Amino acid sequence: MKKPSLSSLLHVLRALTLALACLGSAASAAPIQVTDILARQVTLPAPAHRIVLAQARHFQVLSLLAPDPAALLAGWSDELRTSFAPDYQAALQRFPSLAQVPVVGRHTPDSFSVERTLALRPDLVVMTASFAGLAPGQPASESPLVGRLEAAGVPVIVIDFFLQPMAHTVPSLRALGQAIGQPERTEAVIAFYQQHMRTIAERLADLPADQRPPVFVHAHAGTTDCCSSPGTGTFNEMIAYAGGHNIGADVLKSATGRLNFEYINARAPQVYVATGTGSQTGAGLAIGAGVRATDARASLERLIAANRLGALPAVRSGNSHGIWHAFNDSPLHVVFIEALAHWIxxxxxxxxxxxxxLREINARFLAVPLAGTYLVDLQPGAEPVR
Incomplete structure (x- = not known):
């Protein structure tokens, strides 16, 4: 029997290699079924690689789940550039291609352009239920925005890290991670998140109700008249999870509102926490990307004095702090809650x-690490994250 020639063997080897490549390609292109926070089953023909973010703040979530989140963007809103300018500049330095990502609107539903979005040929649009115009419990089928996109053949997944962060963070992460073909990395992020959240819950499991001290979270401190506060919304859940009592929730029945100076003083908060994004200048809290701890602390001192809050028990005892407001709409709220628990x-x-x-999150997960000062004490102690 004649032995096969070397060229014949090479031909067979090439054919086998091509066949295996085709099989691999077919496997990777297998449809992906994702369950979003509305319990919708959304099918994608393959991992999404042309994503439109209705709210660009969720780029930070992509940065947790993908090594190159910029490469996944087909379009986004302009809010990272405008409302979170220092963070946009940090992201731009890491991924210069972000400067070319088309803008499909501001961060509001009325400014979102369906026509511009469809022209970008996205394979996925990501938005929140409120952005879609849906009230709690309302089905996605009643959203004209979701309906128009899906009628054009564009899958939409609904996520939430803001309205119900304790319930929706894990399913939102899992849905987005599966949609972009990063299930293993996503499960690692989820495991990290759940471990830290579980530690907080376990240590507070036996906390008596009368040992929840009054807490005043001064939202966007210094940028409005005294004093903006969370009501029954996002921060209220976080304060409660950390073992405190939000003084704003007793009088504000919406997500946010304003407390007057007399009420704040009468409630005598034991813990004071100012928030800011670093995108404001002047009277606001200097916090976030590129900010030095000394500058953050100096701005905290200034805004406390400017708002006549120096007599609060929290200030007199030194239990006053500043923290990055944007922790509130991503899984990074775990850092916010840990800080609250530590202070309360x-x-x-x-x-x-x-x-x-936060340093561990930077090292293990974030494609765009958070470098700067993201939490600070009135007294020296909290150092910046590098």
């Missing part, structure tokens, strides 16, 4: 270091 119950959380948690 220092005896139970003496060994919990939220700055170290």
């Amino acid at each position: 119950h220092p005896d139970r959380f003496a060994d919990v270091d939220p700055a170290e948690t």
Whole structure:
């Protein structure tokens, strides 16, 4: 029997290689079924690689789940450039291609252009239920925005890290991670998140109701008249999870509102937390990307004085702090909650270091690390994350 020639063997080898490549390609192109927070089953023909973010703030979530989140963007809103300018500049330095990502609107539903979005040929649009015009419990089928996109053949997934962060963070992460073909990396992020959240819950499991001290979160501190506060919304859930009592929730029945100076003083908060994004200048809290700890602390001192809050028990005792407001609409709220727990119950959380948690998130997950000062104490102690 004649032996096969070398060229024949090479031909067979090439054919086998091509066949295996085709099989691999077919496998990778297998449809992906994703369940979003509305319990909708959304099918994608393959991992999404042309995504439109209705709210560009969720680029940070993509940065957790994808090593090159910029490469996945077909379009986004302009809010990262405008409302979170320092963070946009940090992202732009890491991924210069972000400067060319088309804008499909501001961060509001009325400015979102369906026509511009469809012209970008996206294979996925990501938005929140409120952006889609849906009230809690309302089905996605009643959203004209979702309907128009899906009628044009564009899949839409609905996520939420803001309205119900405790319930929706994990399913939102899982849906987005599966949609972009990053299930393993996503499950690692989820495991990290759940471990840290579980530690907080376990240490507060036996906390009596009368040991939840009054907490005043001064939202967007210094940029409005005294004083903006969370009501029954996002921060309220976080304060409660961390073992505190939000003084704003007792009088504000909406997500946010304003507390007057007399009410704040009468409630005598034991913990004061100012928030800011770093995109404001002047009276606001200097916090976030590129900010030095000394500058953040100086701005915290200034805004407390400007708002006549120096007599609060929290200020007199030194239990006053500043933190990055944008932790509130991403899984990074775990850092916010750890910080609150550490400040509210220092005896139970003496060994919990939220700055170290952020450093680990930077090292393990974030494609665009958060470098700067993201939390600060009125007294020296909280160092910037590098």
